Amino acid sequence: KFEFNPKVGIDNPALTLTEDTDGEGVGEPRFYLLTKENTETFGFCLHEELVCPGHVIRQIEMGGVAQRRGLQDGDRLLQVNGHFVDHMDHLRVVQKIKASGNQVLLAVLDGDSYEAAKSLGRDLSQMLPGDIRPRLCHITRDKSGFGFSVSCPEGTKGTFQLSVLQDGPADRAGVPPGSWLLELNGESVKSYSHTQLTKKLKQSGNKVTLLVASSAVEEFYRLRGLRVTAALADTSRLPFKVRELHLVKGPAGYGFLLKEDDCSSGGVGQFLWDVDAGLPAEQAGMKEGDRVLAVNGESIEGLDHEQTVDRIRARENQVTLLVIDPAADEFYHSVGLGGMVLPWLGS
Numbered sequence: 001k002f003e004f005n006p007k008v009g010i011d012n013p014a015l016t017l018t019e020d021t022d023g024e025g026v027g028e029p030r031f032y033l034l035t036k037e038n039t040e041t042f043g044f045c046l047h048e049e050l051v052c053p054g055h056v057i058r059q060i061e062m063g064g065v066a067q068r069r070g071l072q073d074g075d076r077l078l079q080v081n082g083h084f085v086d087h088m089d090h091l092r093v094v095q096k097i098k099a100s101g102n103q104v105l106l107a108v109l110d111g112d113s114y115e116a117a118k119s120l121g122r123d124l125s126q127m128l129p130g131d132i133r134p135r136l137c138h139i140t141r142d143k144s145g146f147g148f149s150v151s152c153p154e155g156t157k158g159t160f161q162l163s164v165l166q167d168g169p170a171d172r173a174g175v176p177p178g179s180w181l182l183e184l185n186g187e188s189v190k191s192y193s194h195t196q197l198t199k200k201l202k203q204s205g206n207k208v209t210l211l212v213a214s215s216a217v218e219e220f221y222r223l224r225g226l227r228v229t230a231a232l233a234d235t236s237r238l239p240f241k242v243r244e245l246h247l248v249k250g251p252a253g254y255g256f257l258l259k260e261d262d263c264s265s266g267g268v269g270q271f272l273w274d275v276d277a278g279l280p281a282e283q284a285g286m287k288e289g290d291r292v293l294a295v296n297g298e299s300i301e302g303l304d305h306e307q308t309v310d311r312i313r314a315r316e317n318q319v320t321l322l323v324i325d326p327a328a329d330e331f332y333h334s335v336g337l338g339g340m341v342l343p344w345l346g347s
Contacts, residue, residue, distance in 0.1 A: 026113045026116045026117045026120070026122065026127075027109065027110055027112075027113040028109075028113075028127065029078055029079070029107045029108060029109050029127055029128055030070070030075075030107070030108055030109075030110075031105065031106070031107050031224055031226065032069060032070070032071065032105070032106045032107075032108070033103070033104075033105050033226045033227065033232075034065070034066075034069075034103065034104050034105075034106065035102060035103045036102050036103070037102075040065065041061075041064070041065070042064075042065060042066050043060060043061040043064025043065045043066040043067060044057050044058065044059060044060045044061065044064070044066040044067075044071060045057075045058050045059040046058070046077065046090075046093070046094060046097070048090040052074070052111070053076075053114075053115070053118060054076035054077070054086060054114055055076060055077040055085065055086070055090060055093050056074060056075075056076060056077075056111075057071055057072065057073065057074065057075040057076070057077065057108065058073060058074075059073075060072075060073055071108065072110060072111075074110070074111035075108040075109065075110055075111060076108060076109050076110075076111060076114040077093065077106060077107075077108055078107045078108060078109055078124055078127075078128060079105075079106065079107035079128055080093065080096045080097055080100070080104060080105070080106060081096070081100060081104060081105050081133070081232055082105065082131060082132045082133045082232070082234075083096065084124075084125045084128065086124050086125070095297060095298075098299060099299070100231065102231065103229060103231040103232065104231075105132075105226070105232055107128055109124070109127070129220060130216075131217070131234070132217055132220050132221075133217070133232055133233055133234040134182060134211055134212060134213040134217055134228050134230075134232060134233045134234070135174055135175070135176070135179075135211070135212050135213070135233060135234050135237065136209060136210070136211055136230060136233040136234070136235050136237070136238055136335060137170070137173040137174045137175045137209070137210050137212060137237055137238075138173060138207065138208075138209045138237075138238050138239055138240070138331075139169045139170050139173045139175070139207065139208050139209070139210065140169055140173075140206060140207050141169060141205075141206045141207070141208075142168075142169050144165070144168060144169075145168075145169075146168075146169055146170055146201070146208060147164065147165040147168025147169040147170035147171060147172075148162045148163060148164050148165065148168070148170040148175060149162070149163045150162060150163075150181065150194065150197060150198075151163065152193075152194040152197075157190070157191055157192060157193050158188075158189055158190035158191055158192060159180075160180065160181040160189060160192075160194075160197060161178060161179070161180055161181075162175060162177075162178070162179050162180070162181055162210075162212065163177070163178070164176070164177045164178075164179075170210075173237060174237035175210065175212055176212065176214045178214070178215060179212040179213060179214050179215070179218075180212060180213050180214075180215070180218045181197075181210060181211075181212055182211045182212060182213055182228055183210070183211035183229075183230060183335075184197065184200055184201070184204075184208065184209075184210060184211075185200070185204060185208060185209050185334065185335065186209065186230070186334055186335040187200075209331075209334075209335050211228075211229075211230050211233060211335075213228055230335055230337055231337065235337075238331075240327065240328035240331045240332065241328065242293065242322055242323065242324045242328065243285060243290075243322070243323055243324070243325075244320060244321070244322050244323075245281075245284040245285055245286055245320065245321045245322075245323060246284060246318070246319075246320045247280045247281060247284050247286075247318060247319050247320075247321070248280055248317060248318045249280065249316075249317045249318060249319075250279060250280050252276075252279055253279070254279065254280050254281050254319070255275065255276035255278075255279025255280055255281040255282060256272050256273070256274060256275050256276070256279075256281040256286055257272070257273050257274040258270055258271070258272060258273075258292070258305070258308065258309060258312070259271050259272075259273050259305075260304070260305040263291070263329070269291045269292070270291065270292045270300060270303075270305060270308045271289060271290065271291050271292070272286055272287075272288065272289070272290045272291075272292065272321075272323065273288050273289070274288070275287065275288050286321075286323070287325060289325065289326050290323040290324065290325055291323060291324050291325075291326075291329055292308065292321055292322070292323055293322045293323060293324055294321070294322035295308065295311040295312055295314075295319065295320070295321060295322075296311065296314065296315065296319060296320050297320065297322075298311065
């Protein structure tokens with residue numbers, strides 16, 4: 001049995017769909033958008049049990065955030081941030097929840113329905129909607145502009161639909177035609193008038209980052225009363241990536257130094273310096289100034305220098321580091337993803 005108590009709270013309700021659509025006693029998944037402060041917890045544990053298949057919700061705290069919003073003992077976790085997880089290794093699922101940082105979207109199925117669906121041989125992934133993630137798109141202007149135009153109902157604020165020029169910068173950045181604009185450069189557009197939005201776009205210079213949702217995705221969240229944020233976004237189209245480095249120690253060691261320093265975005269981080277030419281660190285792709293995010297698949301958020309060093313030394317002759325370069329680090333903070341531990345993990 002493995003128990004996990006994620007540090008997340010919740011401020012949004014879930015839509016419960018429990019109609020028996022196939023006459024076989026199988027209900028529908030329920031969706032919960034959980035949001036936390038650093039001192040809060042989900043208020044439940046995730047178990048792997050011999051007698052109950054699936055990832056099982058257990059130990060729901062009385063009066064806690066999970067209990068207040070309707071998570072039930074015995075619920076099975078099917079989806080984390082739009083990713084189907086029922087088939088995944090339990091530790092991997094725990095890792096994905098931890099990676100969500102301050103916000104996570106869960107889809108669960110009650111225990112009886114889960115076991116009934118399994119006994120009927122149903123594909124549980126088919127019970128869930130398709131891609132329900134908004135997109136973060138980073139657009140670089142060319143001579144024709146950003147490649148999109150904005151329409152807004154007269155006299156309204158915060159409701160902006162995008163028309164996308166085929167093969168233009170926005171199209172190449174992954175903006176879906178007819179999508180709805182939610183955030184501009186990490187700021188919500190909910191209170192913007194069309195004039196204010198136009199001004200903000202002009203102030204963006206040659207590059208702009210948009211959080212957008214297709215009509216289907218926007219409808220999914222709206223019908224469920226859930227708030228769409230960058231923390232839930234598909235970031236695969238962004239030009240800024242993190243890197244996973246696998247190092248095997250050589251006779252002269254790994255060939256790098258770890259130093260604790262202030263992050264440009266605030267706080268303290270663990271940085272990689274003095275990368276020696278020809279040694280395992282350089283061969284794995286390490287660059288001076290990279291910041292360490294995780295060691296051997298575990299976030300180092302909140303760890304000090306000595307604790308991080310201990311994690312690196314835990315496996316005698318090898319280590320896997322997740323790192324981010326300064327430009328990517330600054331970008332993620334600028335669009336509101338700095339609080340997420342590993343938004344890209346498992347994508």
